[in-house]
Amino acid sequence: MQRNLPHICPSCGSGLQVKTLVCDECHTEVTGVFDLPLLASLTAREQDFIIEFVKSSGSLKIMAQQLGLSYPTVRNLLDDIILKLQPTSKK
Amino acid sequence: MKKWLFNPFQYIAGAKSLLIGFIILAASASICYFSKIHFNGVVGSQKSDTIAPFYFYFLEGLIDWACISLLLYFSGLIFSRSSIRLVDVFGTQAVARWPMVIAAIIGFGIAVPPGINNMLPKDLVNMITPSMIALTLLTLVCIIWMVALMYHAFTVSCNLKGGKATGIFIAAIVIAQIVSSILIHSIYNHLI
Numbered sequence: 186m187q188r189n190l191p192h193i194c195p196s197c198g199s200g201l202q203v204k205t206l207v208c209d210e211c212h213t214e215v216t217g218v219f220d221l222p223l224l225a226s227l228t229a230r231e232q233d234f235i236i237e238f239v240k241s242s243g244s245l246k247i248m249a250q251q252l253g254l255s256y257p258t259v260r261n262l263l264d265d266i267i268l269k270l271q272p273t274s275k276k
Numbered sequence: 277m278k279k280w281l282f283n284p285f286q287y288i289a290g291a292k293s294l295l296i297g298f299i300i301l302a303a304s305a306s307i308c309y310f311s312k313i314h315f316n317g318v319v320g321s322q323k324s325d326t327i328a329p330f331y332f333y334f335l336e337g338l339i340d341w342a343c344i345s346l347l348l349y350f351s352g353l354i355f356s357r358s359s360i361r362l363v364d365v366f367g368t369q370a371v372a373r374w375p376m377v378i379a380a381i382i383g384f385g386i387a388v389p390p391g392i393n394n395m396l397p398k399d400l401v402n403m404i405t406p407s408m409i410a411l412t413l414l415t416l417v418c419i420i421w422m423v424a425l426m427y428h429a430f431t432v433s434c435n436l437k438g439g440k441a442t443g444i445f446i447a448a449i450v451i452a453q454i455v456s457s458i459l460i461h462s463i464y465n466h467l468i
Contacts, residue, residue, distance in 0.1 A: 255289035257364045261435040264358045 192226045200226075223270055231266050238263065282421075283428040285368045294363055297370020301341060304377045305334040311383030316464075317457040318344045318449060319419055321379050325388045332467060337373070339459050344426065344452040345369040351444045352434030360434050368429035372422060379418040385411045423449070 192201055203219040224232055241247040249259045279286060288296065308314065309330045314322045318340045349365040386408060395403075426449075431441050 253287065255285060255287055255293075255364075255432070257289050257358075257361070257368075257433050257435065258286045260358060261432065264435055268357070 187229065189229060190221075190225055192221050227266060227269065231262075231269070234262055234266065282424055283432070284371065284425075285429050285432040288371060289364045289368055289433065290361070291363055291367065293367030293371045295367075297341075297367055297373070300374045300377060301337045301370060302334065304373070304380045305330070305337050307377060307380035308333045308336075308383065311380055312388065313380050313383035314460075315340055315376060316460050318452045319423060320453070320457065321376070321383075321415055321419060323383055323386045323388050328464070328467065332464070335463065336460055337376075339463075340452075340456050341366075341370055341373060343456040343459070344448060347448040347452050348430050348434065348445070351448055352430075352436065355440065355444060356434045356436055358435035364433040365430075368433045369426060372425035372429045375418040375422040375425070379415045382411050382415050382418070 193199070194201055201221065203221060204216060206215045206219070207213070224235065227235070237251065238248060241251065245256060245259050245263065249256045252259060285293070304315075312324055314320075314324050314328075314333070315336045316322050345366045348369065349360070349362055352360040352365060427441075427445050430445050430448075431437060434441075436444065
């Protein structure tokens with residue numbers, strides 16, 4: 186089962202921060218307050234889209250061919266992600 | 277299947293849609309010439325016994341398509357946050373008109389006697405048959421289907437959603453219907 190990284194507090198709706206990081210090998214724990222990267226606020230599908238976009242050198246035409254979608258559909262997906270990444274006041 | 281019927285624009289747009297759209301316009305004009313169906317407005321369809329040259333049927337389709345596409349393109353330029361492309365708006369709007377090919381074929385089944393334009397209303401009522409009503413309803417379904425396709429073509433090509441997209445689309449349809457009807461009728465009166 187794929188687990189999604191939570192980025193919004195289920196209690197008050199504010200953005201979450203990272204408190205503890207763990208080494209997978211020796212189980213050393215690093216504690217502090219770290220901001221989540223901006224891309225963590227996107228869904229797994231949107232993150233995959235960004236990765237594919239970078240891989241195709243930012244070409245929407247190549248992306249459209251790879252995904253089997255039309256150019257405006259791919260452009261709309263990208264524009265929706267851009268809007269999501271903008272601060273709330275700019276939306 | 278549902279997406280291909282009502283929103284094929286997720287897969288088809290740009291130059292490809294423009295080419296397919298031109299084929300659709302040419303095909304519907306050719307069928308209309310023989311079935312005597314006139315698309316005398318963006319969402320209008322009428323059977324007529326008046327003989328018109330072939331290019332007039334083609335011109336009707338072109339005017340309908342150009343009116344709505346231009347209005348939606350300029351609306352998109354004003355209201356959309358995306359950098360929209362002319363080829364996407366015109367191409368998808370042309371493809372959206374494909375149910376009118378079916379409406380043109382349905383026209384073969386609708387019989388219009390000579391001199392219908394000069395008949396009295398009571399004589400016209402007597403001529404209405406169940407098959408004529410059924411075929412007219414089928415044409416109406418084609419027009420509704422085309423409008424649904426046009427709306428989805430607009431939302432995809434201009435990246436507009438929700439109430440904003442619906443409001444702009446309805447306004448554009450109404451204006452385009454008026455403008456195209458006036459243009460077609462003035463050309464028609466000039467020709468015949």
